[in-house]
Amino acid sequence: MTISRRKVLGHGAGLGAVVVAGPLVVSSVAPAYAGAVEDIIAEFTGGTEPGSGKVTLGAPEIAENGNTVPIKVSVESAMSADDYAAEVLIIATGNPQPKVAILGFSPMSGSADASTRIRLAKTQDLIAIAKMSDGSFYRDTKTVKVTIGGCGG
Amino acid sequence: MSKDVKPRVKVPKKAAAGDVITIKTLISHKMETGLRKDKKTGDMIPRKIINAFKAEFNGETVFSAKLEPSISANPYIQFTTKVMESGDFNFTWTDDDGSEYKATKSISIG
Numbered sequence: 001m002t003i004s005r006r007k008v009l010g011h012g013a014g015l016g017a018v019v020v021a022g023p024l025v026v027s028s029v030a031p032a033y034a035g036a037v038e039d040i041i042a043e044f045t046g047g048t049e050p051g052s053g054k055v056t057l058g059a060p061e062i063a064e065n066g067n068t069v070p071i072k073v074s075v076e077s078a079m080s081a082d083d084y085a086a087e088v089l090i091i092a093t094g095n096p097q098p099k100v101a102i103l104g105f106s107p108m109s110g111s112a113d114a115s116t117r118i119r120l121a122k123t124q125d126l127i128a129i130a131k132m133s134d135g136s137f138y139r140d141t142k143t144v145k146v147t148i149g150g151c152g153g
Numbered sequence: 154m155s156k157d158v159k160p161r162v163k164v165p166k167k168a169a170a171g172d173v174i175t176i177k178t179l180i181s182h183k184m185e186t187g188l189r190k191d192k193k194t195g196d197m198i199p200r201k202i203i204n205a206f207k208a209e210f211n212g213e214t215v216f217s218a219k220l221e222p223s224i225s226a227n228p229y230i231q232f233t234t235k236v237m238e239s240g241d242f243n244f245t246w247t248d249d250d251g252s253e254y255k256a257t258k259s260i261s262i263g
Contacts, residue, residue: 068225080233095223096188103232104217108210110173110235116218117225119186 015128036113037093037127044089044102044129050139055088057140066120066146071102075112075138085112087131094124120146158162158182162244164258168236175218176208177231180246180254186222203254211240229260238262 041050058072075085084107090100105112111131123145130138165176180203187200200222208216215234228246239261246254 069233089167092223097186098222101221102219103212104219105232106213106215108213108215108235109233111233113233114216114218115231117229119223119225135201 007077008118010079025151032089037091039101040089040091041127041129043138044087044131045086045137048137050129052138052139053139054132054138055127055128057090057126057142058127059142060146061128061143061149062145064147065142066122068117069115069120069144070115071126072113072115073128073130074114075105075132077112079105079109079111082133084109084133084135085130087126088112088114089129089131090118091127092118092120092124093127093145094120100126120144122146156210156251158248158254160244160256161248162242162256162258164242166259166262167261167263170237170262173233173235174231175231176242177229178206178208178244178256179227179229181227182246184222184224184226184228184246188222198262201249203246204249205245206230206248207245208232208234209243209245210234210236210252236260236262 054076056074059069063069073088073090075088077083077085085105088103091098092100100118101116103114126142126144128140158181160178160180165174168174182203184203185198185201187197189198190196191198202220202222204220206218206220207214216232218230219226242258242260244256
């Protein structure tokens with residue numbers, strides 16, 4: 001990787017605001033590790049095609065600092081003993097290692113909501129895939145712009 | 154076992170039976186990805202992250218997470234749980250080197 005995280009830390013804080021105000025150069029959001037991403041999804045779903053809806057992935061549209069980007073997942077579910085969201089897989093398609101985390105819920109979770117902070121190497125798509133207790137899968141995608149190129153890097 | 158690793162957890166002290174409470178956890182840890190080079194020697198810095206997290210209430214797992222290097226340094230995890238009775242939460246973070254970091258919090262219902 002040529003883009004150093006240190007650089008982002010050093011420049012990001014001060015220049016972030018300027019970068020956002022200026023014209024945004026939207027870099028390609030094509031996943032650089034598409035093959036790996038598909039493999040990770042297939043491993044998680046066992047080949048089942050995820051439906052849309054139910055799962056919501058929350059992330060900032062623009063992240064000034066790719067070192068710590070807050071994200072939130074929530075799944076619509078009754079969270080009862082026989083109908084609950086079991087797991088949520090989070091993937092950052094543009095990271096060298098796209099798999100970010102697998103969150104495991106239980107009927108005792110009350111609601112399938114969780115937040116964490118993740119690293120993003122560059123502007124990219126995030127994917128959340130929820131696995132329900134009945135074996136169905138749901139998917140949500142969100143693009144996050146990482147203003148990493150703002151320092152000429 | 155690193156000395157600088159310190160878990161912090163925020164759990165409400167009291168709740169009503171059936172409440173869904175929010176738990177916030179943070180642990181100080183570098184989360185070394187294994188992809189960085191040592192600037193002086195040029196050698197790769199070996200991976201060392203928290204790879205798993207688990208929250209138990211009265212012995213039963215309520216929330217767990219498998220973590221990868223894409224999780225930020227000082228991993229922060231927030232989740233919810235439904236409490237029906239008073240009891241103790243046990244939180245466990247597992248390091249790549251096999252060591253476990255633990256925290257305990259109690260909650261009373263009433």
